[in-house]
Every structure is written in C-alpha cells, then in structure tokens.
Amino acid sequence: MSHLPVVILVVYLAAALGLIPLSKLKRFSPGWGALAVTSLALLLAIVSALFVGANGPYSLFPGGHAGQGIEIAVDWVAVLMHLTINLVGLLILVFSQGDLESELKRSYLPIYYAVYLLALFALNGLIMAGDLFNLYIFTEICSIAAIALVAIKPGKQCLQAGLKYMFLSALASGMILLGIGLVYMVAGELNIRALAEAIPQAFQTCPWNVYVAVSLIIVGFGIKSALFPLHLWLPDAHASAATPSSAIHSGLIIKMYIIAVARIIFQAFGPNLFGSIPAPKVILLLSTIGIFAGSVLALVQTDLKRMLAYSTVAQISYIIMGFALAVPAGIRGGLLHIVNHGLTKSMLFLTAGAIIYKTGIRRIEELRGIGFRMPLTTSIFSIGALSLIGFPGFSGFVSKYYLAFGALEAGKPIYVAVILASSLLNAVYYLPIVIRAFLGHKTGKFTWDQLPWPMTAAMTVLAAFNLYIGILPGGLLGLVKLAAAALLP
C-alpha cells in the first residue's frame, strides 16, 4: 500500500510511452485510453490519501539509505496536491474528448494525449520530491511537456509563444541547476531533510553562497510560475494554446512549481533563514505589484482568453503572497488558493473554449447576449467569475479570507487592504462580462447550449466542486491545515 504514489507515476509513464504505438490499432481511441489511465490514477490517489489518513505521512527511500539520497515524501502536501492534480487533470481530459478534434489535426491527437499524460506524470512526481535531484528532474520533464502542449497547436502564434516560453523556461532551468549546485557546494547534500540540518552551519561559513543560491532558485521558479515581472511568456502561451492546454497550464502546472519552491525554502532552508534575508520583502512587493498589474492588464484586454491569462498573473500573485508571508495562516491561504484557483481557472478556460467551439467568438465585446445562446456555459462562467472576485459563498472567498487572516497574523495589515482593493478590481473586469452576457441586447431567441456531452459534463462537475467548496469548505480546510503544518510546522 505504501508504494501507491509510485504506482501512480509508473502508470502515467507507461501509458504516456504506450499510447502512441497503441493508437496504431484500429479500435483504440487514444483519448478514451488516456481518460481510463487518469481515472485509475485518481482512484489510486484517493486510496493513497485514505492510507495516509489512517497511517500518517511517510517517506520512501528508493536508494536504500533512510534519511539521505533520493526521497519520495508522501506527506499531506503531496496528498492534497495529488487529489487536485488528478481530479482537475481528469476533468480537463473529459472536456478535451469533445473539443480537441476541432483544434488539432487528427494525426496529432495521440501525441497530444501522450504529452498530456507526461505532464501529469511530472506534476505528480514534482509535488512529492523529497530531494533536489528528483525535484529538478520532474521540473524539467514538466517544463518540456508544457512547452509541447503549447506548441502542438498549428499556427504562427502558438509557435512564437512556445519559442518564447522555451527560451525563458530553459533560462530558468539553468538558474535552478546553478542554484542547486551552489547549495550542494556548501552543504554537500541534496536530500531536503539532510539539507535542513546542514544549511545553518553552511550559512555560518559562507552566507553569500546561500544568498545567491536562494535568489537563483527563487528567480528560476519565479520565471516558471510567472511571478510578476517574469510573467512575460504567460499571456501569449495561455491565450494561444489549445483550450485543454490553457486549462492545465493555468490550473495546475504553474502552481506546482510554487509547491516545489516552497518545499525548498521552508523545509530545506527553513523559515528562519528565509525571514532573515530580504527575499520575502521583495517577493511580497512584487506579488502586490503583480496583483494590481495583472488585474489592470486584464481590464484592457479585448480577447477573452488573453484576459483570463492576465487574470492568472494576478491570481498566482495571491498564492505567492500567501507563501511569502511565511505564517501558518498565509500558507493555508496559499494552498487553498492553489486548489480553488486550480478548479476555477481551469473551469473558466474550459467555458471560454466552449464559447469559441460553439460560436467562434473570442472578443469580449461580442459576448453581448451570449447568455441566451449558451445559458449553461455562461452560468458556469459566472460562478467562476464570482469565485475569483471573492464573493462570499464561492470558493475564492474562502482562500482570500485565509490570505487576509495570514496578513494579519504576520502583522502586515496593509496586505488586507491589497486583497480588498484587488477584489474590487477583479469585479471591474469580470462582472461587466457577466452582466452583458445576460442583460445585453437580446440577439436571436433563447436556445440551450447544444455542446458535446463530455464538454458539458466536465464544466458542470468543475462548477459543482466550486460551489461545494464555497458552501462547505470544512473538509478541504482540514486537509489544508495538515498540509500547511507539513510545510511550516
């Protein structure tokens, strides 16, 4: 039973490698094959979560030496993120059964699904990496799969966005590797537990080395997870990619890098060291600028998917702010927002994709009256919009509440004002779309959505989870409290 998390990885990797040869068979549909694998992984993740619930968190050491070398850490963070990744990944995959054939060449479909499974494989591995070597490898696999997911859609825009993403991502990888090298140079360890013991002494002898390593790692992961001035690749990539790619990018990939860097900072370097250097102040400042700049840039966009992409820049800054506050409530807020925003933003991208699929409309102005042509999709979009605004009773409210609580706990009430003011800004760019969609000029008569059933099903289930978390957040909160305690005891 304790090897279940590894079984998830093996299943994903085997499926990703086997999908392309298998798709040569006449009766084999790669989409439904990928769906079956992801469902199995979700089932395994649930069983693994129940196992951890009964027996407590544990670690696996494939190298054979407990406490050093390669470590697979199955703690509460890993459990929470496993459930999120596999659930959201599954629902996006359900949606793509209806949507993807309209966006990609038919011959690319098996490759797309294989790369998608590879991305899920890397995400599942990344969040339970207990040593810097594993963490680096999974980061790389995830980055390369992410680039492929953007660049696979035909068209100049996707290629340019993919190329920009590739250069920045490769630069970030280089920085992370150099940072890991500098840490290894002074501490002589790569295992996170062993590092936690070795780093305080190394910091005494050569503090500069540790400073540079921390900054390289933070900047590297900052590029990959789109911390504000380093977000340049994100809007192009997220706006031009195929709908399921945008959804998994915005919903899962960029956030799991934050979990990775949080593991390095809090578990290896320790919150004391992190608090004693200027890094948290700089990150807090940047994330505040990011929240406002992302919202303002989203406000001036005319393209729906581009607006959602800039909104992601703002929302990811909330998560980074929660972690940078470095107090338990802030980390709870950050983790909650990872889950909530993962569910919400992937849902919003899927609704945008459904609107493009049905009507071909990308411009926000033309969405006037869309509520009469696609009532269900527009309602689901409204749920997502209200959630991101932080309207009470929706999931975004819960995470923003905890973030505000974290700001108070850290003794920085200014950030409560930041959260309130930015929620107002979010309302300024989300609400007009909803209002115009339902109350704008009535064009034509009322019809139901008439979408393929997988698309409707995926969006409805995501919306149901959003409403559930908004109304009854108790179960998720319990899990998040345990996970936050694993990061910051």
Next chain:
Amino acid sequence: MMRKVVSLLAVALIGAVLIVALAKMPEFGGGTAFASLFLFLLGLYVMLTDSNLIKKVIGLNIMDTGIFLFFIALGYRSSTRGAAYMPSPLIFGGLAAVVSFTAIGLAMIVRLYKYYGTIDAEEIMRKRGEDE
C-alpha cells in the same frame, strides 16, 4: 543597441554577484569554476541579445555547458570529502533537459521558418506586425 547595453549590464551584475559569492568561500581557488562561470555568462548574454534564433539556442547550450563544467569543478573539490557521487546524476539530468529543450526549440524554429522564411527574431516581429 539599448537592449544590448541593458543585457550586458544585467549579465555583468549577475557575474559580479556570483564571483563575490564564490570568492568569499574558504579554500576556493578553482580556476575551472571561474572559467565555467564565464561560459555561463557568455551563453546568457548571447541568448538575451542575439536576434538569430539558432544562435540563441547555441547560447542556451553554452550557458548550460558552463553550469555542467561548474559542477565538475565542484566534484573535484568535494571528492576529498567523499561526496562526489551526487553531481554526476544531476549533470545527466541536466544534459537530458538541455538536449530536450534544444530539440523542441529547433523543431519550433524549423516550423517558424516555414511560416516566415527567416530565423531572425526581429524580422519575424516585423512581419508579424505587418500581418496585424
């Protein structure tokens, strides 16, 4: 021109910080490590400033080679402490990553060339501006 100056300043700043950090380490006298950092900075500069996409990819490779060489320099140092086994798997991982980035990047450049008939980033931006 402006971009080159800014990039040069940024690279020089990163280099100065790295050298200060390394020079303050006790018993650090490895010329190899400094040479590898020079390669890293050179690659970074080429990647940031050159408008030829293939040259950008070459810059990326030089940058990462610098990092690998840096690890090798460290491995030599730390072999006296009996902990030299870890850098080699990390370099293998890094090599695989760079090869994959290079492969996927070159594939995208080939397809961009089919669309625009050039591999110059500035030219592509200009042609894209004309399209819109």
